[in-house]
Amino acid sequence: MKVAIISVSNKGQELAHDLKDNLDSDSTILKCDLYHKNVKKYFPILFYEYDAIIAVMASGILIRSIAPLVESKVTDPAVINIDDNGQFVISTLSGHLGGANEFANKVAALIDATPVITTSTDVNNKLGIDVLAKDLYLSIDNTKEILHFNKAILEGREISITLNPNRNFEYLFEYLNNVTLEINVSINYSSKVNTDEIHVSFEGHELILRERKVVAGIGCRRGKECKYIYNGLKKSLDDLKILPSRVNMLTSAEIKKDEKGILELSEKLNIPVEFVDIDKLKLFESSDVSKSEFVYSKFGIYGVCEPSALIMAGFDSELIYKKTSYDGVTIAVAVSK
Structure with missing residues (x-):
């Protein structure tokens, strides 16, 4: 922000x-x-x-x-x-x-x-559908419908959520279980729903919530063990109040493609990892990226975790967590528009 x-x-x-x-x-x-x-x-x-x-x-x-x-x-x-x-x-x-x-x-x-x-939902201890979307980094296809759904939620009416059965939505269930605001929902499954979508319906009205691509960029010292990289990532995601299952991708620079700790973390969390070409990192420009002269002196690039995350999140993506160091590990998180 x-x-x-x-x-x-x-x-x-x-x-x-x-x-x-x-x-x-x-x-x-x-x-x-x-x-x-x-x-x-x-x-x-x-x-x-x-x-x-x-x-x-x-x-x-x-x-x-x-x-x-x-x-x-x-x-x-x-x-x-x-x-x-x-x-x-x-x-x-x-x-x-x-x-x-x-x-x-x-x-x-x-x-x-x-x-x-x-706001009405908050003062009445209700969870607005737009709050859910904001907290979980979901886009809303038809924002004009938000008022209709929030009115139903205020009245305690049941909202239907439909998910693809082949997608892990642990982050959604954990959020609904832990949030202090109230919402009355039923969960349904359909293979017709795309894996990156959450369909919300009520009396003929429908909203489609789509996952924005959340990418965690990782930098680390050579030979850093998986448990230390995981601890850094977990602390960052805790600050963002999201679970690892909400992360769509891990990424780093290609110079880290054989880093055992990162590869093990990808397997442990079942999150794909992609390594960004050095040439792309050299060409990448963003006023939001911090520059490290130390990294530049060693690899010819000014950073790893922030530019890698932004590149893999896609055009016009934004950082939601700036480079933060954890005992030899750096983490940054970007999200697509």
Whole structure:
């Protein structure tokens, strides 16, 4: 997630700096930039350049600033609003698909504030179908149907989920078992459903949730044992709150193609592994990728786990977990659009 924090007062600016210090150490935050004053100038830029905006200011200033920019719950960034004293963190825009509700809870915990969530499903302890899709990195084919399904969920009606019997959906079942919000579902199976799809239906209405491709990039010292690579991967996935069964692919650079620990991990988790050509890594450019002079001095490339993950996740993919080191192992996670 790329985050912008914008403030208007000196007190708000101090809070913004403190918050940035906390967010910079979070592996799910790719970058966090600070802006101060000039809200009319900055908001039109922030709205399209960042996944989330933290506005430390009065709600009136925020609402008047973003009103002309709001387009759709599918494309609008998450926007949260904090008062200058840091007492309340309000999820203001894109609570579900944009992740503002979850992000508001995270930020509130960091500054010991009270999160304010107003979406109907959340305040009634219900699991919105768009929240499920967001949490499990699933795309929704017909977002106009979301309101219909969430209304049914609010009323306690039963939603039908149909899966392909040949696909391991452990991640979905574990999520439904562990989530604290309520949803009434029945599970059905049909070979007519594609293996990467989850069909959701209710009284003639249907949503198709499709898996976005989740790719874990791995870098490691030569000879690193499987258990250490697994531990690093598991810690990263725990931060993302997803199971290994949700990962579609493991990847690394071709210089690691005979790395026993990575090959054993692929077999252990039953997740395919692909190794990216050095030439592709040399040519790959992205402002989101961190550069290591040490790696460049040894292999002629600036990184392994981040570019490998982005390349294998496909065109226009994005990092959801920046390069993080675990005792000789580096992990990054990318997801397709």
